[in-house]
Amino acid sequence: VWISSFNSPENHAAFLRHGAVAILSEVILHPVAVKEDAGVPNYAVMWSSAALANLAASYCDTESGLCQWGYDDNVSDVVLYAEEEEKPHSVVIDAEGVRQLVLNNKKLLGRVVTLACFGPVLEKHDDGNYPWPSRALAGDHENFDTIVPWAATELLRNLAISSRGGNTTDDDVHAAHDSIMVAVDKYDFEYVLHCFCDLRVSPDRLESVKAEELMERFGYTEHDCPPLYSETCEDYVDWVDEEGNDCGDYEDGYWCVEFGDTAGTDELTAEEACCVCGGGREGEDYDEGEDHDEGEDHDEGEDHDGGEDHDEEHEL
Numbered sequence: 001v002w003i004s005s006f007n008s009p010e011n012h013a014a015f016l017r018h019g020a021v022a023i024l025s026e027v028i029l030h031p032v033a034v035k036e037d038a039g040v041p042n043y044a045v046m047w048s049s050a051a052l053a054n055l056a057a058s059y060c061d062t063e064s065g066l067c068q069w070g071y072d073d074n075v076s077d078v079v080l081y082a083e084e085e086e087k088p089h090s091v092v093i094d095a096e097g098v099r100q101l102v103l104n105n106k107k108l109l110g111r112v113v114t115l116a117c118f119g120p121v122l123e124k125h126d127d128g129n130y131p132w133p134s135r136a137l138a139g140d141h142e143n144f145d146t147i148v149p150w151a152a153t154e155l156l157r158n159l160a161i162s163s164r165g166g167n168t169t170d171d172d173v174h175a176a177h178d179s180i181m182v183a184v185d186k187y188d189f190e191y192v193l194h195c196f197c198d199l200r201v202s203p204d205r206l207e208s209v210k211a212e213e214l215m216e217r218f219g220y221t222e223h224d225c226p227p228l229y230s231e232t233c234e235d236y237v238d239w240v241d242e243e244g245n246d247c248g249d250y251e252d253g254y255w256c257v258e259f260g261d262t263a264g265t266d267e268l269t270a271e272e273a274c275c276v277c278g279g280g281r282e283g284e285d286y287d288e289g290e291d292h293d294e295g296e297d298h299d300e301g302e303d304h305d306g307g308e309d310h311d312e313e314h315e316l
Helices: 009-017 020-029 042-055 096-103 106-116 149-159 175-181 189-200 205-218 247-253
Strands: 069-072 077-080 091-093
Touching: 009 020, 009 042, 009 091, 020 042, 020 096, 020 106, 042 096, 042 106, 042 149, 069 205, 096 106, 096 149, 096 175, 106 149, 106 175, 106 189, 149 175, 149 189, 149 205, 175 189, 189 205
Parallel strands: none
Antiparallel strands: 069 077
């Protein structure tokens, strides 16, 4: 369903005729299996969420089929964007009906928000114990809960295209967004926004890209998120890792989880030298002339993907 429904009017219509939305929703709502207990595996919840996301997406007459959605402050709504001096592309598959089915099902919508907020990944990728979704392999990582949040976030991203929220008839431009933000009774608006903010800076690209697009469709930016570190914190001056990456690079690339514990200038790790990784110095205490012993650097050629480190685990 996930791949077959992508930008295919015929498949999209056929899946709707045969009740795909209800079936996928039932899988998402079903309790997840824990060890040998009865329940659906996490990969089934992940693929059902991703498939429902594609069914809830509208597609345009572009080469890829993708629509360029964005939030327009002038009209306070999500609109189709176009390249400069070009007209917006036309929608060829309008999935508003699917989006309304999900938005009107508060139990389902609340479950999707809850699944998204189990992210982001907070530890290094570990094949045996903590796989990142972008590195998960079929047959090896099918029942790890870390593979689910990106797909739930993608579904929320596509629901955000709607203007009307669940159980509404008026075209309140904020109704759909409000429905998402208050879908879980125990989560207030601020909690859900912070959840999206955390996903936006995930070290895993599947989570961060989906969350960034979700926030863009809500009209939120990084300035609506809590600061990543204290305003009075200062990075150690001239600190770099062996590849020449400084603290700004670690912040922009969300590298702290994966590479924050490797040594750089003066034996300091990014976790010690960089505010974004939990290090740095408070401004009044910082002494630029403080000496540090030189030490080992991390291996050349490593690819950086990380974010903030954390030890907490979640169960779905």
